[in-house]
Amino acid sequence: MKRSYCSTDGRVPKMQKDMVRASASDDDDQDLRLIHDLRSSAADLFLREQWSEALALYTRLIRLCQDQIPDDDLNDGRDSERMAVFRRTLCIALSSRAETHSRSRDFGAALEDCDRALGIDGSHFKTLMCKGRILLHHFSCYSAALDCFQKASLDPQAAGAVDGLIKKCRKFEYLSRTGNFDLSDWVLNGFRGDCPQLAEYIGPVVVRKSDSCGRGLFATRNIEAGTIVLVTRAVAVERGIAMCEEMDENQQLVMWRRFVDKVVESASKCATTRRQISALLDGEESEVALEAPDMSLFRMEPERRECSDGEVDAGKILSILDMNSLVENANSAKVLGTNKNCHGIGLWILPSFVNHSCCPNARRTHVGNHLIMHASRDIKAGEELLFAYFDVKNPFEKRREMSVSWGFRCSCSRCKFEESLCRELRDMMEEMGVGSEGVDAGKVVFRLEECMRKFAVRGREKGYLRASFWGAYSETYTREGLFKRWGRRIPTAEAIAESVAEAVGGDERVLRVVTRNCGGGGGGGASGMDGVLKLGRGIYGKIVKKKQALKTLLDDI
Numbered sequence: 001m002k003r004s005y006c007s008t009d010g011r012v013p014k015m016q017k018d019m020v021r022a023s024a025s026d027d028d029d030q031d032l033r034l035i036h037d038l039r040s041s042a043a044d045l046f047l048r049e050q051w052s053e054a055l056a057l058y059t060r061l062i063r064l065c066q067d068q069i070p071d072d073d074l075n076d077g078r079d080s081e082r083m084a085v086f087r088r089t090l091c092i093a094l095s096s097r098a099e100t101h102s103r104s105r106d107f108g109a110a111l112e113d114c115d116r117a118l119g120i121d122g123s124h125f126k127t128l129m130c131k132g133r134i135l136l137h138h139f140s141c142y143s144a145a146l147d148c149f150q151k152a153s154l155d156p157q158a159a160g161a162v163d164g165l166i167k168k169c170r171k172f173e174y175l176s177r178t179g180n181f182d183l184s185d186w187v188l189n190g191f192r193g194d195c196p197q198l199a200e201y202i203g204p205v206v207v208r209k210s211d212s213c214g215r216g217l218f219a220t221r222n223i224e225a226g227t228i229v230l231v232t233r234a235v236a237v238e239r240g241i242a243m244c245e246e247m248d249e250n251q252q253l254v255m256w257r258r259f260v261d262k263v264v265e266s267a268s269k270c271a272t273t274r275r276q277i278s279a280l281l282d283g284e285e286s287e288v289a290l291e292a293p294d295m296s297l298f299r300m301e302p303e304r305r306e307c308s309d310g311e312v313d314a315g316k317i318l319s320i321l322d323m324n325s326l327v328e329n330a331n332s333a334k335v336l337g338t339n340k341n342c343h344g345i346g347l348w349i350l351p352s353f354v355n356h357s358c359c360p361n362a363r364r365t366h367v368g369n370h371l372i373m374h375a376s377r378d379i380k381a382g383e384e385l386l387f388a389y390f391d392v393k394n395p396f397e398k399r400r401e402m403s404v405s406w407g408f409r410c411s412c413s414r415c416k417f418e419e420s421l422c423r424e425l426r427d428m429m430e431e432m433g434v435g436s437e438g439v440d441a442g443k444v445v446f447r448l449e450e451c452m453r454k455f456a457v458r459g460r461e462k463g464y465l466r467a468s469f470w471g472a473y474s475e476t477y478t479r480e481g482l483f484k485r486w487g488r489r490i491p492t493a494e495a496i497a498e499s500v501a502e503a504v505g506g507d508e509r510v511l512r513v514v515t516r517n518c519g520g521g522g523g524g525g526a527s528g529m530d531g532v533l534k535l536g537r538g539i540y541g542k543i544v545k546k547k548q549a550l551k552t553l554l555d556d557i
């Protein structure tokens with residue numbers, strides 16, 4: 001609604017001019033009053049956290065200002081006083097609407113408004129702060145966020161308030177480049193206070209086609225055991241506290257529903273999130289036909305951002321979540337800083353491309369809503385990084401059942417080896433009661449070791465079979481009576497733990513066997529301690545640099 005005060009030929013008679021001036025100034029007063037009223041009502045709604053109502057008023061205010069500013073007057077320097085007021089008000093209204101969008105978690109729309117406000121006033125303090133915070137906390141664009149805060153710091157309003165954010169951007173930019181994370185202080189402090197804020201980090205990994213399992217995550221260079229390869233925040237996580245150790249079915253269902261709603265909401269508010277989610281495998285399609293996405297999909301660069309509300313197919317999301325969501329408390333994972341009865345389920349995009357193996361080489365640690373993935377064994381360049389989707393310290397048949405319940409038949413090197421065990425060895429194992437219920441665990445261990453000697457099973461394959469009958473080993477080494485009876489006739493707990501960890505990766509149960517068997521966290525002397533620390537590195541990765549922090553984590557087992 002742009003008003004013209006001119007007659008068709010452009011000239012206005014004197015009397016008419018006076019009348020027009022008077023009515024224009026009345027109109028002006030009215031417009032300014034309306035603007036003032038809208039601003040204060042919107043601000044009031046904002047303070048009361050009534051986001052959608054506040055958004056509606058800010059949108060009216062923005063339209064009103066825009067209608068007063070002729071198109072060619074934007075940014076052309078011909079500013080009348082009146083236009084200057086509208087432009088200033090438009091900038092403030094856009095900035096306030098950006099803040100409101102941000103509070104209602106519509107970060108894409110918030111950024112669009114920030115950019116429009118900064119188009120009017122490139123040094124607008126409130127907008128620079130809003131944009132910087134969104135880029136830092138939501139889009140993980142640390143350099144772009146730093147740029148905003150540095151500009152904001154020149155404003156007198158900054159008064160040192162920006163220094164902390166500038167420092168944080170610099171630190172996060174460094175972490176996202178190097179992966180040099182260290183949670184030692186938080187661990188040594190007994191996980192007190194807020195959990196550490198982590199930067200997004202994509203290490204030496206790439207998504208590409210895997211030979212037998214659709215797409216997978218592969219190492220782009222040799223990776224040493226313990227190295228962090230990925231730190232990434234969840235699209236959404238839902239948690240609940242179990243009354244007993246496990247959640248009942250009803251609780252699980254409620255948690256799942258809330259989780260699905262959160263993912264759908266995130267997807268509906270951000271096009272990048274929608275694109276990332278739709279690149280994941282869903283139960284309906286064949287993974288053979290799926291292409292590996294470009295790694296740029298996982299980096300939220302500012303120029304790739306095109307966020308806005310959009311349609312989401314909730315049915316498809318549900319099917320994707322079925323295949324890709326991860327529970328935090330799993331044998332292949334460690335949750336730091338939460339109560340043991342707290343159970344969480346979440347969706348992390350890049351880790352969703354990690355396939356399963358019964359001899360995995362990667363593990364995850366959960367800190368807040370972040371997933372930290374590390375190599376649990378040395379990994380060669382070009383090798384696939386693999387998680388254990390279920391407890392792989394089980395015999396072959398049991399693992400086969402579990403992989404089928406996941407919808408696939410695992411054909412990892414360990415499954416292939418155990419499937420192809422020669423008939424005689426299998427018969428001998430069966431005959432000796434290896435793996436049967438009710439058989440003395442020490443005897444099972446003793447007999448299995450005998451069998452492997454007889455059939456010259458060596459190295460990693462020995463570790464595979466030991467891991468398959470881990471239950472018997474664990475019982476034998478931790479139950480005093482059993483250990484007294486069999487201890488001298490079987491290998492030491494450290495030797496078994498090392499062989500199992502080499503073959504299929506260690507976990508807390510393996511560590512517990514070593515520490516208990518050697519009489520406490522120190523293990524048996526210096527070499528025992530070295531073994532424990534090595535196992536600990538495999539389980540926790542290099543998330544704590546200080547040895548004392550690692551010892552604290554191990555003591556907690």
Ligand SMILES: C[S@@+](CC[C@H](N)C(=O)[O-])C[C@H]1O[C@@H](n2cnc3c(N)ncnc32)[C@H](O)[C@@H]1O
Nearest residue numbers: 213214215281287324352353354355356408410
């Ligand atoms: C979370 S997705 C892993 C990424 C998936 N391969 C892709 O292309 O997106 C889980 C699915 O991958 C496949 N998968 C994972 N590990 C496998 C394995 N060891 N053998 C066969 N298929 C596997 C199964 O279809 C499983 O349901």
